[in-house]
Amino acid sequence: MRWIHQPAHAPSVAALARELGVHRVVAELLVRNGLTEPAPGADFLAPRLAAVRDPFALPHLERAADRLIEAIARREEVVILGDYDVDGVSSTALLVDLLRRLGLPPRYVVPRRMEDGYGLTQSAIERALSGGVPRLFIALDCGTNSAVEVAGLRTQGADVIILDHHRSKDAVAADAILVNPHVEGGPHADDAHLCTVGLVFKLAHGLLKKLRAGGAVAAHEIRPRDYLDLVAMGTIADLVPLRGENRIYARHGLDVLARTQRPGLQALMAVAGLKPEVGLAPSDVSYRLGPRINASGRLGDAAIAVDLLLSDDWAFCRRVAQQLEELNRERQDIERLITVQAQEQAESGPAGARGLVLYHEEWHPGVVGIVAGRISRQFNRPAIVLGREGELAKGSGRGLPGYNLVELLGACRDCLENWGGHPMAVGVSLRQERVEEFRVLFETAIRARHGESDLEPALEIAAYLQGADLGEELMQQLDRLQPFGQGNPEPTFAALGVRLRQIEVFKDVHFRFTVEDARGRRTSGVAWKMAHHLPPTGEPLDLALQMNWNHFNGRKTLQVELLDWRRADAV
Numbered sequence: 247m248r249w250i251h252q253p254a255h256a257p258s259v260a261a262l263a264r265e266l267g268v269h270r271v272v273a274e275l276l277v278r279n280g281l282t283e284p285a286p287g288a289d290f291l292a293p294r295l296a297a298v299r300d301p302f303a304l305p306h307l308e309r310a311a312d313r314l315i316e317a318i319a320r321r322e323e324v325v326i327l328g329d330y331d332v333d334g335v336s337s338t339a340l341l342v343d344l345l346r347r348l349g350l351p352p353r354y355v356v357p358r359r360m361e362d363g364y365g366l367t368q369s370a371i372e373r374a375l376s377g378g379v380p381r382l383f384i385a386l387d388c389g390t391n392s393a394v395e396v397a398g399l400r401t402q403g404a405d406v407i408i409l410d411h412h413r414s415k416d417a418v419a420a421d422a423i424l425v426n427p428h429v430e431g432g433p434h435a436d437d438a439h440l441c442t443v444g445l446v447f448k449l450a451h452g453l454l455k456k457l458r459a460g461g462a463v464a465a466h467e468i469r470p471r472d473y474l475d476l477v478a479m480g481t482i483a484d485l486v487p488l489r490g491e492n493r494i495y496a497r498h499g500l501d502v503l504a505r506t507q508r509p510g511l512q513a514l515m516a517v518a519g520l521k522p523e524v525g526l527a528p529s530d531v532s533y534r535l536g537p538r539i540n541a542s543g544r545l546g547d548a549a550i551a552v553d554l555l556l557s558d559d560w561a562f563c564r565r566v567a568q569q570l571e572e573l574n575r576e577r578q579d580i581e582r583l584i585t586v587q588a589q590e591q592a593e594s595g596p597a598g599a600r601g602l603v604l605y606h607e608e609w610h611p612g613v614v615g616i617v618a619g620r621i622s623r624q625f626n627r628p629a630i631v632l633g634r635e636g637e638l639a640k641g642s643g644r645g646l647p648g649y650n651l652v653e654l655l656g657a658c659r660d661c662l663e664n665w666g667g668h669p670m671a672v673g674v675s676l677r678q679e680r681v682e683e684f685r686v687l688f689e690t691a692i693r694a695r696h697g698e699s700d701l702e703p704a705l706e707i708a709a710y711l712q713g714a715d716l717g718e719e720l721m722q723q724l725d726r727l728q729p730f731g732q733g734n735p736e737p738t739f740a741a742l743g744v745r746l747r748q749i750e751v752f753k754d755v756h757f758r759f760t761v762e763d764a765r766g767r768r769t770s771g772v773a774w775k776m777a778h779h780l781p782p783t784g785e786p787l788d789l790a791l792q793m794n795w796n797h798f799n800g801r802k803t804l805q806v807e808l809l810d811w812r813r814a815d816a817v
Contacts, residue, residue, distance in 0.1 A: 247810050249740065249790060251707040258282045266291070269723045274709045275737055276727075291726045293494040295471065301452035304437060304445070305430040310407050310423045311452040313382065315460075317350060322381040324352035325404075327366065327374050328552070329387035329442075330359055330543030332483035332536045336476040337386040337409070337443040339555035344450050344473070348457070348464050352384075353377055356548040359612055360635070364664070364673055366392040371399065379404055387442035388412070390426050391666065393419045409445045411486075412666050413652050425449070436490030439733070443480030444495060447473060474499035475506045476555065482528045483536035485670050487733025496729045500526045510554035513567035514538060524797045528729045537616075541573040544612030545580075581613045584631075588617050592625055600692040601654075602629040603685040605641075607678070609633035615642030615671070622646060626703045628654065628692065630674060632681065638663060640675040649696070657691035658684055670732065705790050705810055708737035713764040716741055718804045721793050741789045743814050751777045761789065761806060770796070773808035786814035 254277045263273035265284040268291070281287040289297065302308040317324055324345065328338030335356070342354050355374040357363065362370040365388035374383070379402045389396065389408040396406050396419040406422035413428045424430075425445055427437040440448070450470055457465035478499025481492050488496050504522040506512065515522055518534040542551045554566045588604045595602065602621060609617075614631040622629040622644040628651060632641035645651040650669040655662065661683045665674040676684055711720075730736035747760040747768065755777050760768045771791070781787055789811050796805035 248702055248704040249707050249810070250704050251710070251740070254278055254709075255282075262287055268726075269715075269720055271709045271711065271715060271720060271739075272723045272727065278708060279734065290493070293497050295494060295498055298451070298491055298494060299434060301448040301455070303432045303434060304425060304427065304448060305432055306423055306425050307445075307449055307452055310409070310425055310449055311456055313405060313407060313423060314345075314449075314453055315456060317382050318345075318348055318457075320381075321350065323378070324350060324382045324384065325374050325377075325380040326352050326354040326384045326386065327370060327388075328354065328356055328385075329365065330356050330540075330548035331387070332531075332539050333441045333443055333480040334387035335539055335543070335548055335551045335555070336480035337446045338552050340443060340446050340450065340473050340476045341384070341386065342552070343556055344453070344468070347468055348462075353380070354549075354552060356543070356552060357388075358547055359543055363675075364666075365389065366395050368395060368398070371395060375402075381405065382407065384408075385410070386446060389422070390414050390418055390424065390429060393417050393421075395419075396422045409442055409449060411441050411445065412668065434490075436487075436492075439487045439490060439492055441481055441484040441486045441492075443477050443484075444486075444492060447477045447495065471498070471502065475503040475508065475511060478503055479531050479535060479539075482531040482729070482731060483540075484668075485732050486668070488528075488729055488731040489733040493729070493734065496528065496731070500528070500531075500729060503531075508555060509560050509563040510557050510567070511535075513560075513563040514554065514570065517567045517571040521797070524802070528731045532731075537577070538567075538570045538574045541577045542570055544610075545573050545577055577613055577616075580610050581616050584609050584613060584617050584633075585620055588621050588631055589624070592621060592629075599627070599689060600696065601627055601688050603632070603681065603688050604629065605632040605639050605678075605681045607634035607639075609641075611635050611640045615644070615673075618642050619644040628688075630672075630684075630688065632674070632676075634678065635675070637678060638675045639678045639681050641673075643667075643672040643674060645670045645672075649692070654688065654691045654695070657694070658687040661687060705738055706735075707740045707790065709739055711739045711741045713743075716744075716761070716763055716769055716793075716806070717767070721795065721804050724793060736792055738790055738792055738809060741791060743786045744789060745786060746781055746783050749780060749783055751780075759808070769804055769806055771806040771808055776808065779811075781811045782813075788812050788814050 254274045258277050259274045263270050266287055276287045281290050328334040338354055345352050357370040366385050383399050383404040384407045386409050390410045390412050399406050400421050408422050409425045418429055454465045477495045481495050504526045520530055539551045542548045550566055557563050591604050592602050611633040614633050618629045618631040628645045628649045630643040632639040643651050651672045652669055655665045661680045663675045667673055745762045747762055749757055749759045751757045755775050757773050757777050759771050761771050762768050790809045791806045793806055795802050
């Protein structure tokens with residue numbers, strides 16, 4: 247594995263460390279993030295809710311707020327349709343809860359993946375309208391490209407609001423109030439990084455501002471901050487960059503999530519084995535909460551996840567949380583089998599392929615997105631994994647930094663039935679007989695944009711640690727850079743010339759160890775799935791590692807996670 251390190255501008259690092267009073271390593275990470283001046287650096291280290299911008303700077307958001315105020319005043323019937331992933335589920339729960347508290351309880355529906363397909367399809371609309379055509383129809387996390395479906399709703403007499411962050415492919419839904427920064431951007435570039443729950447939060451913010459100005463008592467009793475638990479979940483799970491307002495939402499939202507009063511979220515954290523009293527990290531959303539919510543949409547009906555987030559009934563919440571736990575276990579079993587088969591298919595494919603398009607008619611379309619992520623990371627290339635749904639090959643893609651999947655699929659559009667998403671994650675469907683054609687087009691598109699780029703897995707080293715750096719003092723300062731995620735990756739460090747002690751293999755595939763620096767100070771560490779590549783003890787080694795806290799028996803101690811190693815004299 248290659249280690250890549252581009253030294254930061256040393257004078258800028260030294261100046262920033264001095265101005266902000268932070269560790270040299272923290273200053274270097276800020277400079278790498280483009281934050282070379284003290285004021286932006288200080289804002290990044292201490293993101294403030296007060297820095298959230300005026301919601302009405304987003305094009306058409308004020309129109310959407312005004313239309314909702316009209317609906318509240320007239321007690322109109324409202325139907326909300328939200329997507330079945332975490333972003334869509336959290337968006338739907340947020341808006342439904344807000345409108346209920348404002349005296350306008352809406353009906354809501356979530357598309358069923360296997361019956362309705364993705365987004366604002368005619369099948370999903372028919373289910374949504376089974377109780378009658380509303381005066382106002384709101385689509386969340388879908389609908390940007392649904393011009394025909396929106397026209398049908400308008401013909402039936404419904405006004406339509408769409409809040410969505412997916413990129414437009416063809417003609418957008420013109421006969422609707424469309425809030426989508428990718429269709430019409432506002433004055434702030436990082437608005438384009440908001441996912442749908444971020445847009446819904448801004449709508450809630452704007453709506454409450456207007457209602458308070460108009461003297462609405464109920465609006466004064468609602469704190470937008472209390473919805474940040476939902477905003478953080480959707481933002482982190484949807485892989486949008488944690489920069490700008492997304493960073494504010496994620497940082498404060500994780501704190502709100504750890505103290506949430508929602509019985510549904512408390513029940514879900516319990517079955518997921520989380521301990522919110524020690525704090526929550528983005529990985530807790532990505533790998534614990536998110537998959538359990540997604541399992542309902544992948545294998546069942548995601549409406550139960552919305553029901554869970556909205557319910558105050560403890561018995562119901564415990565029952566549904568356990569149901570999601572069981573669905574998640576079923577998803578894991580299916581995923582493990584497909585992953586093995588997809589690995590075999592990838593390994594037997596053309597040598598030197600720059601992208602992977604993998605297909606099997608028995609693979610479940612509801613879990614192939616997770617498999618695509620695993621395959622992309624393992625083979626270090628963009629991956630599309632497809633299963634069969636009726637006459638279509640349908641699935642998901644996951645990308646790598648620098649590879650825009652939306653653009654790559656745009657080059658393949660002639661053989662696709664439907665596709666969309668954002669640069670790192672997409673959904674796609676096509677006729678089964680065109681899979682091989684798609685594979686060729688996808689490979690051609692990657693080579694046209696990226697040439698013969700090196701596909702050897704690489705570790706990007708954020709900073710080199712000196713002997714005295716590896717300790718709790720640095721770790722405490724690194725906490726100020728949290729939350730890590732897209733756009734603010736968790737840093738990988740290189741510790742040079744250290745020695746390992748007391749290596750202990752466990753569960754046959756992992757090992758624990760103690761790392762000793764030049765001063766003889768020791769720190770505990772763990773290496774996951776690296777027992778096949780044991781380092782020597784007592785010899786000078788260079789380690790690629792990440793630093794984190796280990797919570798055990800009420801104690802918090804520093805722990806390092808080993809990602810790679812080499813002998814200190816290796817070139």
